[in-house]
Amino acid sequence: MNVLLDHWPEFREGFIGTIWLTLASGLLAMLLGVVLAGFRVSPVPPLRFFGTAWVTLFRNTPLTLLFLVIWFAVPQVFDLGLSPWAKALVVLSVYTSSFVCEAVRSGINTVPLGQAEAARSIGMTFFQTLGTIILPQAVRTVLPPLSSIFIALTKNSAIAGAFSVTELFGWQKLLSDKGFPIAWIFLWVALGYLVIVFVISIFFRVLERSLEVAR
Amino acid sequence: MSASVLYDAPGPKARLRNRIYSVVGIAAIVGFAVFVVMRLADRGHFDSAMWNIFNNAGVRASIRDGILTTLKVFAVAGVLSLVLGALLAVARASDHRPVRWLATGFIELFRAIPLLITIFALWVLFLTYKDDLGVVGENNGFWALVIGLTVYNATVQAEVLRAGFNAVPKGQVEAAYAIGLRKSQVMTSLLLPQAIRSMLPTVISQLVVTLKDTSLGYIITYSELLYAARQLANNTLVNEQSPYVPVIMVTGTIYVLMCLALSSLASWIERRGRRAKTGIKVAAAAEPVAEGGLGDAVPGAGPAAPLLEPTTVETQASPEPRDTDGPDEPPSKTN
Numbered sequence: 001m002n003v004l005l006d007h008w009p010e011f012r013e014g015f016i017g018t019i020w021l022t023l024a025s026g027l028l029a030m031l032l033g034v035v036l037a038g039f040r041v042s043p044v045p046p047l048r049f050f051g052t053a054w055v056t057l058f059r060n061t062p063l064t065l066l067f068l069v070i071w072f073a074v075p076q077v078f079d080l081g082l083s084p085w086a087k088a089l090v091v092l093s094v095y096t097s098s099f100v101c102e103a104v105r106s107g108i109n110t111v112p113l114g115q116a117e118a119a120r121s122i123g124m125t126f127f128q129t130l131g132t133i134i135l136p137q138a139v140r141t142v143l144p145p146l147s148s149i150f151i152a153l154t155k156n157s158a159i160a161g162a163f164s165v166t167e168l169f170g171w172q173k174l175l176s177d178k179g180f181p182i183a184w185i186f187l188w189v190a191l192g193y194l195v196i197v198f199v200i201s202i203f204f205r206v207l208e209r210s211l212e213v214a215r
Numbered sequence: 216m217s218a219s220v221l222y223d224a225p226g227p228k229a230r231l232r233n234r235i236y237s238v239v240g241i242a243a244i245v246g247f248a249v250f251v252v253m254r255l256a257d258r259g260h261f262d263s264a265m266w267n268i269f270n271n272a273g274v275r276a277s278i279r280d281g282i283l284t285t286l287k288v289f290a291v292a293g294v295l296s297l298v299l300g301a302l303l304a305v306a307r308a309s310d311h312r313p314v315r316w317l318a319t320g321f322i323e324l325f326r327a328i329p330l331l332i333t334i335f336a337l338w339v340l341f342l343t344y345k346d347d348l349g350v351v352g353e354n355n356g357f358w359a360l361v362i363g364l365t366v367y368n369a370t371v372q373a374e375v376l377r378a379g380f381n382a383v384p385k386g387q388v389e390a391a392y393a394i395g396l397r398k399s400q401v402m403t404s405l406l407l408p409q410a411i412r413s414m415l416p417t418v419i420s421q422l423v424v425t426l427k428d429t430s431l432g433y434i435i436t437y438s439e440l441l442y443a444a445r446q447l448a449n450n451t452l453v454n455e456q457s458p459y460v461p462v463i464m465v466t467g468t469i470y471v472l473m474c475l476a477l478s479s480l481a482s483w484i485e486r487r488g489r490r491a492k493t494g495i496k497v498a499a500a501a502e503p504v505a506e507g508g509l510g511d512a513v514p515g516a517g518p519a520a521p522l523l524e525p526t527t528v529e530t531q532a533s534p535e536p537r538d539t540d541g542p543d544e545p546p547s548k549t550n
Contacts, residue, residue: 041219044236044237044240046237046244050240050244056471060475061474062430062441063427064431068445072459073459076254076260108220113220134221154329155327158331159434162331169331169332172332176335183340186332186336193329194324198327
């Protein structure tokens with residue numbers, strides 16, 4: 001108990017750091033993922049290839065290796081002078097975007113072809129078809145996997161802590177270096193993550209309920 | 216791509232447009248690739264001297280040892296996580312409430328905690344009490360990594376197997392009870408085999424995650440492939456700089472190949488299962504969609520307990536398929 005009370009400010013900082021990192025990379029990963037999914041279903045072969053290559057590459061590479069890449073290899077190509085936090089943001093977004101892309105793509109593919117054809121046959125434009133027929137149904141299918149992806153992202157953000165970014169794992173590392181009993185630290189850190197994960201799953205469950213569609 | 220949900224079959228105009236996009240797309244991708252390669256070449260990362268390090272016996276040995284260590288951790292953790300996962304899945308379907316609660320609590324707790332946190336905590340624990348536990352030297356990192364991977368992946372595998380239990384037709388379980396099989400027999404001879412069979416692709420996909428996560432050993436300075444690679448790049452100097460880029464390229468390729476080999480095994484089993492006429496539906500070869508937090512991993516999967524009790528059968532009328540375009544209107548009279 002004392003571990004938490006004596007180091008409350010650091011804990012709070014770590015907790016908020018985790019939340020910020022997760023939210024920011026989540027948003028960026030969503031954007032990237034949707035664009036990539038667009039590439040993968042587009043009628044343009046090179047874009048399809050690009051999307052497929054991206055997904056294959058990043059889904060089969062350990063996240064820790066990607067951290068090493070942005071720390072040691074990317075600065076050799078163009079040194080953007082990013083802060084560790086921004087580097088972690090980029091890595092987490094790129095890694096997560098490949099999973100988002102697959103989720104969105106499978107969501108689009110669950111919409112029956114006949115519905116899209118019917119929409120086109122009554123003269124709806126591409127964007128009308130997308131906005132009124134496909135997306136409303138696809139979104140509903142995409143929610144459960146997205147919820148999983150965001151939870152995984154929260155957990156993956158811990159790796160950023162090992163690369164000197166302030167978040168909960170960093171707090172755990174700091175205090176165990178100071179020689180506090182690991183069991184207590186572990187308990188508090190675990191509790192912090194449980195709260196975040198719980199909030200994410202509740203949020204998605206509420207979304208799912210409110211976006212129910214008839215099939 | 217003749218018919219997709221998003222696009223109509225392209226006409227002459229659209230074909231021309233797609234061609235233009237193709238050319239622009241190829242140009243952009245190739246341009247970017249060339250830019251990166253040029254920049255790396257300028258920095259001397261493609262000099263023969265840089266890549267010559269892989270001809271060095273010592274370098275090869277350290278990479279080989281790294282791969283072997285990674286595979287060793289993966290093998291032990293993979294097997295243990297499957298065993299523990301099966302145990303947890305069975306425990307979660309137990310008739311005894313305390314057992315069920317314990318299993319559920321264990322699963323929910325360790326699934327929500329980042330694996331790194333668990334591994335790190337175990338590592339510190341082993342370091343602190345190494346005299347009492349008798350874990351020394353390299354074994355420290357090894358067991359921290361293996362136990363962490365086992366615990367986390369077992370919780371996921373348990374949820375996957377539970378989804379497999381729920382996929383087994385209920386009539387089979389009822390039939391088994393009807394001919395007088397005991398619960399343990401129903402579990403071992405009916406539910407587990409079918410659950411494993413139908414969930415094999417998903418189980419293997421989760422094993423890919425296990426394999427990827429062995430790289431967390433890097434953070435606790437355990438000498439698996441990634442840490443070996445990092446040490447290698449740190450300790451060699453070629454033309455005044457560390458060969459990070461070549462080493463990362465080689466290491467990355469090794470990881471991608473290992474994971475792809477496993478992923479394609481999963482996809483192959485899935486395809487094979489679709490063709491088989493066993494009547495067992497095969498799950499998709501994808502990472503399991505498990506909702507963290509408190510809830511069922513599988514939408515619509517209730518508590519698995521009722522499945523294992525002899526229940527009275529209630530024939531349920533299947534819900535009417537609902538039209539997607541609102542209620543049917545009576546045909547208007549046409550005169």
